[in-house]
Amino acid sequence: MTNAASQLRIYNTLTKEKEPFEPLQAPKVGIYLCGxxxxxxxxxxxxxxxxxxxxIKRYLRHSGYQPVLVVNITDVDDKLINKSHERGIPVSQIATEMTADYLANLRELGVNQIDYMPRATDHMDDIIDFIRQLIEKGFAYEADGDVFFDVVKDPNYGQLSNRNLDDQLGEGGGAAAKKRSAGDFALWKSAKPGEISWESPWGQGRPGWHIECSAMSHKILGDxxxxxxxxxxxxxxxHENELAQSSCCHNQPMVKYWMHNGLMRAGQKGKLGGKSDREQAAAAEESVEEAASAKISRSKGDGGLSGLIQRHTGTRIRFFxxxxxxxSTILFSEEGLEEAGTALDGFYRLFDRFAEITGLSFYDGKDLTPAVTREEGEFDAGDNEMLQQAAQLRASYxxxxxxxxxxxxxxxxxxxxxxxxNRYLDQHQLAAGAETQSAEVQALITSLKAMKELTTILGLFEKPPAQAGGDDDSQELLDKTVRLLIDLRKSARxxxxxATGDxxxxxxxxxxxxxxxxxxxxxWERQ
RNA sequence: GGCGACUUGGCCGAGUGGUUAGGCAGUGGAUUGCAAAUCCAUGUACAGCGGUUCGAAUCCGCUAGUCGCCUCCA
Structure with a gap:
């Protein structure tokens, strides 16, 4: 892009400012998201x-970069161990189940841009090596089979979350006695009998929370x-701890831009973050139901996220x-999802009109191949007023x-x-049977191709609207049946x-x- | 107690000091046999008070309220 005005700016949590985006080694962009x-x-x-x-990855690619997106899976941790005791099954089994659930949900929401999905248990060597380096460099110390990060050795500690060391309480419990200062945090935790563990220079144990992200992000994306x-x-x-570990270990900044998304809140009083996961899930579910039950009776019944996806479709949730x-904080409610769905319906109807006129599917990338980059997507509007407006809207977008x-x-x-x-179609009375080669229809195709370019960045409309329930056969059967009724109504009218028609x-x-x-x-359409 | 975010019309939700955000709902109109869909039109919005300014939703201060983190959390 030659236009300097269209420079990407990113809010950096570290500096609390929007900064011009300048990758370390353009066009490559390394992104790590905590999974x-x-x-x-x-x-x-x-x-x-x-x-x-x-x-974001889609947009960076559209802007001409070559982004790599890493999302980790933390599959060993205190909570997993507790869960394993509770359910009487191995940690690995829980991790496998829940990872599958997570991936299925991502798929439904059209999240398909992840390049690497490293698991902590696959990187135990990297983690141990990372800890060893921190000890060697004097930023960590062993204490009776545990290893802690020595927070006072890092003069920048607290830079991300703006905290004083003095205010830190640190994690309590038995580990507290072994720590040099309260804010120190565990890099390696010695195993209690019967716990899942790995061999290390400090005995059998497992990594503390934080270190897996430092190790894996370094492995894949570098210093x-x-x-x-x-x-x-x-x-x-x-993140504060990740930052401390990584920057101390490699003696350089870990990350150029720290980005934090807002949290979601449910209903009036409920929240999606809570004490234990059980309570949290229950609280969320309750308040969600509470908020929704007033008006949307069919939202009754749970099923968690997969239930929500079934009721509302992944596209709707993504759009929401x-x-x-x-x-910003997102206030979650099923009413909100309903409304998002209503808003989305307008697009689906337009794409239906488009298909009737041109015979082309908006959803299928083959019919309308969207431009991959900004430059590629530039189009000549000529003297077509609609296309000129489209170009303007594209620029605003x-x-x-x-x-x-x-x-x-x-x-x-x-x-x-x-x-x-829609106005354009109304004015030119474009409908099924229109001359496909006409200038009007060709302009329409140009316009929707550009629109497709933009909706693809958001990951929307990559599939036709999902019809709740029913396989293809029963869909077809239903369609034929309704068409039969439409024919009968037509004769009546x-x-x-x-009276019969109505x-x-x-x-x-x-x-x-x-x-x-x-x-x-x-x-016809479903409501 | 420490650190921080937020408060926009009926609801949701953008917003770079001066120009229509947008969505949902509502109202009026065009269209329609009637509807639906679509289009057009339509809202004295910016928590309160004070200040800076020619001019503030947008900057500063105070007050009130909501929320988050400080312990596990995407």
Whole structure:
């Protein structure tokens, strides 16, 4: 891009400022996002980071960079060990189950940009080596089979979360007695009998929380990399400690841009973060239900995140998340998801109109191959007013994304685009049977191709709207049945028997099928 | 107690000191046999008080309220 005004800026938690984005080694961009500790099924809150970072990676590529996205899986940890005792099954089994659940949810939300997904247990050598280096360099010490990071040795400790060492309480318990100062944190924890453990220079044990991220990010992305992301709740202690470990070990900054997404809140009083995971899940579920039960009766019943996905589709959830800026708190409610769905329906209807006119699918990348980069996506609007507006909307969209990935603002351009296109179709009376080679239709295709470019950055509309329930066969059967009714209604109306026609429409409406009369015929959709 | 974020019209939600955010819902109109869909039009919004400024939702201060982190959390 030659236009200097369209420079990407990123809010850096470390400096608390929006800074121009300048990768360390352009065009390469290394991104590390803290993934989950896989001890329980994921909830909505776990999806915020992956969705926004998936989008960020897409946008960086669109901006001409070559981003690499790493999301870790922490599969050994105190909580996993507790869970393992509770359920009487091995840590590895829980980790495998919960990782599968996490991945399935990501897939549903269209998160498909992750390049590496390292697991802590696959990197035990790297972790141990990392700890050994920290001890050698004097930043860590062993104490009776445990290894701690010596916080006072790091003059910059607290820089990320803006904290004084004096205020730190540190983790209590039996480990506290072994620590030199309260703020010291464990790099290696000695194993109690019966616990999962690995051999190390300090005896049998397992890594502390934080060190796996330092080790794995270093392994894949190097001493210093461009972007490190995660939820705001991870800023302290997790990221602060990661930062301390890595910067001390390699004697250089760990990360250039620290990015933190806002947390999700449920309902009025409930929250998605809590004490134990059980309580947390229960609290979230309760308040969600409480908020939703007032108006949306069918939202009753649980099923966690996968239930939500079933009820609302992954696209809807993804859109719901991207409507808000990533740094703000998202207030979760099923009503909010419903509303997001209503908003999305307008796009689906436009894409239906588009398909009727052109025979092309908006969803299929083959019919409308979107531009991969900004430069590639530039198009000549000529003297076509609609295309000129489209070019303007595209510019606004990209400008919004350049401003710290303001997806909420970017989305508003898409809505403007939607209305503009419908107006265009109305004015030119473009409908099924239109001359495909005409200038009007060709301009429409150019416009929607550009729109596709932008929706692809957000990861939206990559698939046709999911129809709840039913395989392809029953879908087809249903379609034929409804069309039969539409035909009968048509004959009735041709005979001015509106009572029968309306009865068919009304009764279909009662079972959730809406008929849409258009000049060129009647189509139907689910409600 | 320490650190920090937030408070925008009925609801959700953007917002770079002066120009329409956008969505959902509502109202009026066009269109329609009637609807739906679509289009057009439509809202004395910026927690309160004080200050800076020619001008503030946007900067500063105070007050009130909501929330987060400081212990495990995306």
């Amino acid at each position: 989950p500790t896989v001890y329980a099924e994921s909830h909505m809150g776990h999806m915020v980071g992956p969705v926004i970072f998936d989008t 210093t990399f461009d972007i490190h992301g995660g939820g705001l709740d991870l800023m302290f202690p997790h 998340l991207l409507r808000t800026h990533y740094r 990209l400008q919004a994304m350049d401003d710290d990935f303001n997806t909420g603002l970017a989305v508003s351009s898409l809505f403007d685009w939607l209305r503009m296109t 041709e005979n001015k028997d509106y 009865a068919i429409r009304d009764r279909l409406g009662e079972i959730g099928i809406a008929l849409l009369d258009k000049k060129e015929g009647t189509s």
